[in-house]
Amino acid sequence: MRRIRYDRPGGPLFLEEVAVPEPAPGELLVRCEAVGVTLPVVRKVTEAAEPIALGGEIAGEVVAVGEGVTRYRPGDRVTGLCFGHGYAEYAPLLEAMASPVPDGASAVDAVALVRxxxxxxxxxxxxxxxxxxxxxxxxxxxxxxxxxxxxxxxxxxxxxxxxxxxxxxxxxxxxxxxxxxxxxxxxxxxxxxxxxxxxxxxxxxxxxxxxxxxxxxxxxxxxxxxxxxxxxxxxxxxxxxxxxxxLIARGRPELYEQWRQELWRLFTEGSLRPAVHAEYPLAEAEEAHRAITSRANLGKVVLVP
Incomplete structure (x- = not known):
């Protein structure tokens, strides 16, 4: 599969070919249809002392589940925060961080709305x-x-x-x-x-x-x-x-879920729709980051692997 990485603080970002990961216990393996680009991750590329895994918001289809996963199965559509390599065609997602994407919402809607x-x-x-x-x-x-x-x-x-x-x-x-x-x-x-x-x-x-x-x-x-x-x-x-x-996600998961359900309710009734600045292919991750650092974006910046 393809994923984005970088070798030194500040980049540049580039594509590499790696094996599709196996889900660990408690993890889902998601075929990424959309990846949200966030300012904290963009900042870490330039500010972290060592290169980090480019994680963040992902949405797509579950293709495999690890041991102990009970809420999801292959074929489900989910979104959530990936702490590993998320700028990729396939990414691991902790079951505890996953939530279903309702019918009528796209993967791009999900990463633009949920996190x-x-x-x-x-x-x-x-x-x-x-x-x-x-x-x-x-x-x-x-x-x-x-x-x-x-x-x-x-x-x-x-x-x-x-x-x-x-x-x-x-x-x-x-x-x-x-x-x-x-x-x-x-x-x-x-x-x-x-x-x-x-x-x-x-x-x-x-x-x-x-x-x-x-x-x-x-x-x-x-x-x-x-x-x-x-x-x-x-x-x-x-x-x-x-x-x-x-702190809310870790310490008050019931409140986290309540807020998430309210966002989807507002989305479903049509009163809250996210704006998407642009959808970039994975190979243009550098351009996606530039849209954030130059403050050019109007709404969410999304990678579409």
Missing amino acids: SGLVAYGALEAARPAPGEAALVTAAASGVGHLAVRLARLRGASRVVGAVSDPAKADFVRSLGADEVVHYDDTDWGEPVDYALDAVGGELLSPAVAALAPGGRLVAYSSGGGTIQAYDLLVGARSVIGFQMA
């Missing part, structure tokens, strides 16, 4: 939104951010502000339901908001905190780091909440 949607949904839950509150979403055109904009609107936000890296993304973000769009370099982000969902971190944390109304909440779920001054929180009694999906 990114779970992060967006969880970050929104962490903000404890009340109907009628105003929301700010940074990286509003990203794979997670565009779903966060839509979910905030579905949860009753009276006003949704999308923050973007490029003013050219404004029309796309407005099409998602945002009332206003601001650029990261703007000095005025408009009227204060009650909560902000930040996927960027770094230098954007300060203006995101400054955009909060008194008592406002910032949910930080970025892998980009950054520092917030305590004084900026004291003024206006603002707060910052950290959110990490892995």
